[in-house]
Amino acid sequence: MSETKYTAEHEWITADGNVLTVGITDYAADKLGEIVFAELPAVGSSVETGKVVAEVESTKSVGEVFAPVDGTVTEANDAVVDNPELISDSAEGEGWLFKLEVADASVLDGEGFLTLDAYKTLIGE
């Protein structure tokens, strides 16, 4: 497993080979309030960088999840569809959203992907 990376859209990403695991950050989950609904991309679907691929909703608001890179969805976390509160309880753990197979995971070392420290600076922590 590589170092976890973050985006300005409050997503986290880890890479295992060329398979990325994507979720929303604890910070984003806290700002949304308790998650009561999650819609995830279909397994096998292709996703395009920057496009909305998943949605999480609290009673008060909607959070859109963007594809961090181009890729193919290999897995969606059915546990969060059945129990959306998993995202509130463990956004950066059991509350992961989906896995993406990508051409080259080294894109995470490029621009737009933040280290934990850089992400903390972004959210003012």
Place this chain on the structure above:
Amino acid sequence: MTDNATTPPKFSPLHQVHVDAGASFTDFAGWQMPVRYSSELEEHHAVRNAAGLFDLSHMAEIIVTGPESAAFLDYALCGKISTVAIGQAKYSLLLNEEGGIIDDVIVYRTHEHRYGVVANAGNRFAAAGALASRAAEFDTTVVDESDPLALIAVQGPNSQAILEALPGLDLPQPVGELRYYWSELGTYDDGEILVARTGYTGEDGFELYILSRSAEKLWHELMRVGADHGLVPAGLACRDTLRLEAGMPLYGNELSPQIFPAQAGLGRVVSLKKESDFVGRAASEAGAPADARVLVALVSEGRRAGRSGYAVFAGAEDGDAEVGAVTSGALSPTLGYPIAMAYVDPQFSEVGTELFIDVRGKRIAATVTALPFYKRKA
């Protein structure tokens, strides 16, 4: 609404209490108010099943005094206030000349010639200003007392037991004898307190108007005696889902200066039987245009809720007509399915009508139902 980048936020006299309790805050009409303490769902369920404690100190309290106060309020508001008894409360509306809604208010008659008008925080100056200008021809005085007053609400089925357990609350009659939409003046912490059996949650409950200096003491004492009754601090997030389930309109969502009361289902609040004139009377008598949209309640299946601003369509196909827009919506914590309020063209407002809400590109079926979505057992 002013730009808050240049306006410093306002803080409740209970702000530090909320910080200490670990609350998350949100901007509400320029105020930093608790949106939730831990879980808005747990807070919601606590109010339905036990009790919740709300800080509503951002609300505006406007005091009206003088021998012609009743006649003045009959003129300034659309309801008949002069028949409200001492101790009684009444929901009313402040209309503009065009018959639209400047604000919705609760009027408490506390004395022969003294009334408290409680307005929304975001409309504080609009409401106080309209009242003051309408008072010109009357022997009455309008004073905005919002700053020195705090408002704490205890809401939920255990509210009465909690108030009965509160030490140091001196009231002329026991709270148990207070009827819904009645209030009484008493003493707490060597100061005046108004205890009112009113609220915005659809549950039994009380609203406590008190001097800001006593707010912390009252909050802590209520939390202490409420511990045995399941009382939890409750934020604005659950207040919104509670009022939505109870079918209560929210200013800015369901009510605005462009909306006639009749469109919002509040026609009964406008007293056209009142003999005297009131601001907005002529427009109210003429009524809203026949094709004006009306407020409806919508229920859907699944878990995906329509939200404020989402378009409502007559059918599921691209070519089907857009017939309205959602004003409030959420996955109902109590009912477990999505609920929404929306303004729709009148021919689509009948209970049972099948409509569709455009939820970010997907049309979700929604059925018109009767308000409220949730009603407590008597």
